[in-house]
Amino acid sequence: MPSTLPENPQQSLDKVAQVELSQPAEGISILRLGGCLDLKCATRLWSELPGKLSSLSSKTLEIDASGIESCDGAGMALLHHLASGGMTPGVPVHLSGLRPEFDTIFNSYSAPSGEDPEDPEGAPAKLSIPAGIGSALSGVKADFIEQISFIGHISSGIASTVFDRRMMRWPEVLRVFESAGVNALPIVSLISLLVGLIIAFESSQPLEQFGAQIFIANMIGLVMIRELGPMMTAIILAGRSGSAFAAELGTMKVNEELNALQTMGLDPVRFLVVQRVVAGVLLTPVLTLFSMIMGVLGGVIVMLSLGFPIVAIYNQIVSSVVLGDVLVGLAKGAVFGVIVSFVGCLRGLQTKKGPSAVGEAATRAVVSGILLIIVADATFSIFLFLLKK
């Protein structure tokens, strides 16, 4: 039963492809291709041919390609797919008549022996769910071990570098102090002031029911000085400077600057990380102090607007907050500063290859930084509680 594919009449005459499918004898189909087998025509044939071919239910398929005058990559892909039996599974296909000038391009579609294009090497294998969980957990474990060993590396780096004037590079410490500390003052002050304001304002309403609004002063003093002052500072620092450290070191790693340092016999930890950690330890308590003052100021503003005299507010705060609370807050600040700069540098040094690697390192620095700050704060609370007992 002969059947032909009608041509698209809209195509221009000189660019037309001739396609003719016939079945001269039972079980033998002949596909004649000719003219210009281009992208447009190949796209159409790719969707039409499989249906036509399967409706013929032939035992062998002969492809006569002698009429093909020109052919692009898409046309050749179609021809190759046809010739390798991709559209007629289980049916032997025989291709004949292809002009010799198309040989090179036609052959570029067949994989030479030894190359397996269907499973290109390096394709990541899909893991089952338990295997995925296991692999993620082992990643967490490896990361934990790396963090511990990095703490050791930094500690030994600090011990050996701080008194070595040439390696310590104090100007670099000052630069970090300025960019991560001084320049962060406005944002830390503003956020702390607003946090203090919000807490005082929100608590004034329930406390009013008990006539206990004067205790807003006690609360704001304790909360801002012991908890939120250090915490807000550290979180801002993690977002602002931890990510900057990671991006800075990450870019250096991508540009092979870290390799260059190592070739010169300079340890990146001693040359780059120690300065940032030292700057972090020095600047965070200062920023924390600012944050405490601004937070308390926010509370004071609310109380003044509620009509309390400034002397009463002062007496309340001084009676509830002792020097120990301020020292605890500053100690927390120092610890958080170490965490932020340490995690930022670690994530920066762990930067992988590729264009998104630096961004990923910065993200990881912020996420791990904030997580570790909260964990450290919880540890502080438990430790101080046990100490009091």
Added chain:
Amino acid sequence: MSDRSNPVIRVRQLSIGYENRVVLRDVSFDVAPGEVFVILGGSGCGKSTLLKHLIGLHEPIEGEIWIGGENLVASGGEHRRRVMQKFGMMYQSGALFGSMTVLENVRLPLDAYTDLPEKAKTLIALSKLRLVGLAASAGKMPSELSGGMQKRAAIARAMAMDPGILFLDEPSAGLDPITSAGLDTLINQLSERFGITFVIVTHELPSIYSIADRVIMLDGRTKTIIAEGCPHHLRASAPDPWVRQFFNRQALGAA
């Protein structure tokens, strides 16, 4: 081989530059179909800038650029996009998209412009990669490839839509002589077997002698073309002594 009466690229009285600074003025040349055309010149003389204008990334100050019989400068929107599909471009760094595998990089133009089924697009992309000898690395990320492999993958991507013209910006810069010679062979094969026209910016004299049908030489001082012709011919008898010196001295240094 080349049909000079019917050029695929025709540049007329082109002046280009940035803001108020003119980089090149009054540049005119033709590129014949199937020709390997090399743009030469000292560093900073505007070779890459010229190339960026030829592919329509920047607007010229004045002049005309005709590609395949259509005026690139005057065209806009959809029409310009169609003109731009007639050529492929390989950037100096390869400019492969780092978040995709090599195969996905080569498939990208096919995904964007054709309605072919997945299988067909993969077949075509793999065949282009095979032409540049990279089919085995199809599943790798660009960052896992060496510099020379990245450039070859970029050529495969530029060829994905079977363009008639390929623009290459410094294809052999930073490559070892053997890899660079392999790239030259590839360019010669593609131009001879598939009739692809090449416009290449390069400094490497050995590679110019082995691939170029014709060169133009740009000069940073006069800001225009100072020599045009076959490189062997220019080396022997260029009218400008500076051009002869350029070809000979560098050739001696490279030998």
